[in-house]
Amino acid sequence: MELNLLEQLDVNGHLTISKLYRDGSEEIVFDDHNIIVSGMGVALAHLFALSGSNSILDYQIDRFQIGTSANAESVSTTMLSLPIGVVSSYGLNSNVITASGYQIVNNSVVNNSKIYGIIPQHHITRVDANTVRYTIVLDEFACNNLTDISGDANIREVGLFIKNIKNNNPVAPILVAYRVFSPIRKTTDFALIFRWSINF
Amino acid sequence: MFVDKAGEHLADIMTVNRSLSAIPSASSILDTSNYTFQAISYGKDAAGFKYHAHTILTPSGDGIIKVISYGNKSASNYSPSATAAYLNYNQYPSSPKPTDTRLEPNSTAPNYSSGVPDLGQYLNPTIHPQLSSMAHLIGGIPSAGGSKYQIFDTSNNLILSGVLLGSIYNLSGLMDSSGFLNFVQAPLDIQQFLYTYSEDLNTYPDSICLGVIRSAESNFPSEVSLKWGLFGGECGALSLFGGVYHIGLWCLDIKQMLKEGNSPPYSFNPLNNKRRYKLFAKKTFNKDLTFNEDEFGLSSFKVLFQDGSGWDFALPVIVLKWNIKFV
Numbered sequence A: 001m002e003l004n005l006l007e008q009l010d011v012n013g014h015l016t017i018s019k020l021y022r023d024g025s026e027e028i029v030f031d032d033h034n035i036i037v038s039g040m041g042v043a044l045a046h047l048f049a050l051s052g053s054n055s056i057l058d059y060q061i062d063r064f065q066i067g068t069s070a071n072a073e074s075v076s077t078t079m080l081s082l083p084i085g086v087v088s089s090y091g092l093n094s095n096v097i098t099a100s101g102y103q104i105v106n107n108s109v110v111n112n113s114k115i116y117g118i119i120p121q122h123h124i125t126r127v128d129a130n131t132v133r134y135t136i137v138l139d140e141f142a143c144n145n146l147t148d149i150s151g152d153a154n155i156r157e158v159g160l161f162i163k164n165i166k167n168n169n170p171v172a173p174i175l176v177a178y179r180v181f182s183p184i185r186k187t188t189d190f191a192l193i194f195r196w197s198i199n200f
Numbered sequence B: 001m002f003v004d005k006a007g008e009h010l011a012d013i014m015t016v017n018r019s020l021s022a023i024p025s026a027s028s029i030l031d032t033s034n035y036t037f038q039a040i041s042y043g044k045d046a047a048g049f050k051y052h053a054h055t056i057l058t059p060s061g062d063g064i065i066k067v068i069s070y071g072n073k074s075a076s077n078y079s080p081s082a083t084a085a086y087l088n089y090n091q092y093p094s095s096p097k098p099t100d101t102r103l104e105p106n107s108t109a110p111n112y113s114s115g116v117p118d119l120g121q122y123l124n125p126t127i128h129p130q131l132s133s134m135a136h137l138i139g140g141i142p143s144a145g146g147s148k149y150q151i152f153d154t155s156n157n158l159i160l161s162g163v164l165l166g167s168i169y170n171l172s173g174l175m176d177s178s179g180f181l182n183f184v185q186a187p188l189d190i191q192q193f194l195y196t197y198s199e200d201l202n203t204y205p206d207s208i209c210l211g212v213i214r215s216a217e218s219n220f221p222s223e224v225s226l227k228w229g230l231f232g233g234e235c236g237a238l239s240l241f242g243g244v245y246h247i248g249l250w251c252l253d254i255k256q257m258l259k260e261g262n263s264p265p266y267s268f269n270p271l272n273n274k275r276r277y278k279l280f281a282k283k284t285f286n287k288d289l290t291f292n293e294d295e296f297g298l299s300s301f302k303v304l305f306q307d308g309s310g311w312d313f314a315l316p317v318i319v320l321k322w323n324i325k326f327v
Helices: A005-009 A038-049 B004-014 B018-022 B080-087 B132-138 B188-197 B232-240 B254-259 B300-305
Strands: A002-004 A012-021 A026-033 A061-067 A098-105 A108-118 A124-128 A131-138 A155-162 A174-184 A190-199 B037-043 B065-068 B148-152 B158-163 B213-215 B223-231 B246-252 B277-284 B316-325
Touching (some): A005 A038, A005 B004, A012 A174, A038 A174, A038 B213, A061 A131, B037 B277, B158 B300, B188 B213
Parallel strands (some): A002 B316
Antiparallel strands (some): A155 A174, B037 B246, B213 B223, B246 B277
16 A cells, blocks of 8 residues: 555645835735745654654744755755845844855765744644644845855745754754745835745 | 544643643653553445344344355355345445445445444444344344354255354453454563564464454554454355445544543453544445355355354454555
8 A cells, every 4th residue: 555645635735925015005925835845754654654853843833944056946956046145134123033054965964053933832824724834934134135255145045954864963953845936126115924834 | 534523632632731740640641551542343235234144034123144146156154245136235335435434424324223333333242132033133243152144045945054253342341332353462572573473374373362452563653563363254144245345444532431430441341342433444345244155066155154063163264454655
């Protein structure tokens, strides 16, 4: 007997990105499905085989990365193309909580320290029996006027990560959902809100 | 098929409150083993719970599993499908649906229904304190010491009788009275060892007698494999009670247990199992897994299922493998 979990359950996601201005007005700049990548399957296989971390919290989506380039949007994507690499880019005065960690790529821990934004517990909402919504807020002090080696850099990609399935020290998150979108130049004029729903 | 409850289970995992880790008395809720596969169960068509060995034949209180064979008169076995054809009842199990929360959605109360829970699957009443005396009517797992059986033809002539092989599930305490077969409770490396050695059952027959084994080896993490045995005693009894058409894969229903005031650790105790289960996936077959027929003039039923036939009771008649693909 053989069953494919992610295919049969049709695990999928939807991402809405909006700009929230100081006057309270909101402008939706992106509204589309996302890509659930193979890392989701890898994480769940570790859980159901009991071959990874002993804490269920390590199998939760609790962090994200923002990037300034674009990878192919395919299930085999394992990392962002150009994730923000320094804490200060997430904004030293912003409310974004950051943490560093390694990353799991192709089921191996890659020992290069990366920066992740943490999704606070109260921004993780059970929408219905099978759906969880993750809200990522880049407030007006976060990710502004980014630059990279080629000059000005716009926000173009975002990824969701499961925390630490292999119970690695330091934590080694794994990419589970990914999306590329039209470049957004983040400034102090607005906060950027990512509302990301995953339907299991 | 993975049912909707599987998705709900994953959403449960994703929303477990992180703050529990700071509360010593609650932190055991976070143990990963509480959220993985924990049980297998067997089922069949709902109508079948009114026929086969569920039919009450006199004397009804003698503890013998009794059945009338409507099949080939010269056969020395029991054919559930021949019974369904002769009595003209619909033997088909219900089609699996994503909304299923049990193996058979319709009532599975047998003819002898006093105090018998309707769980949509085969029970294991032999170890139930109130139901054990009527286990031969409720079905479908025999006792650890082997259960007596009798097969009659339609003229009430006894065509086959004996004692089934002892139940490994009950001898080893692997199944609770609700019919939930437990997983091997051992570290993954030991399960890996058992999984590998159970490929050679002639040399290592005991390797598959400890419950459902999980493997994370050859195709991991693309795939997780489960393997377990259906032994002669179990197979024979299930055949007499109408065969196996459903298999269910279950996780723990943590929320329900917490609601009932049942705190972890959730250890498995077959005689008093406090665990509550949530259906994760089910597989429905259109042919009875216990199907057997005579060959070379030998009774398949006797050879495979009966004590004294020479068949090692610890050797499974059927080895089941269930591969769950994740990537």
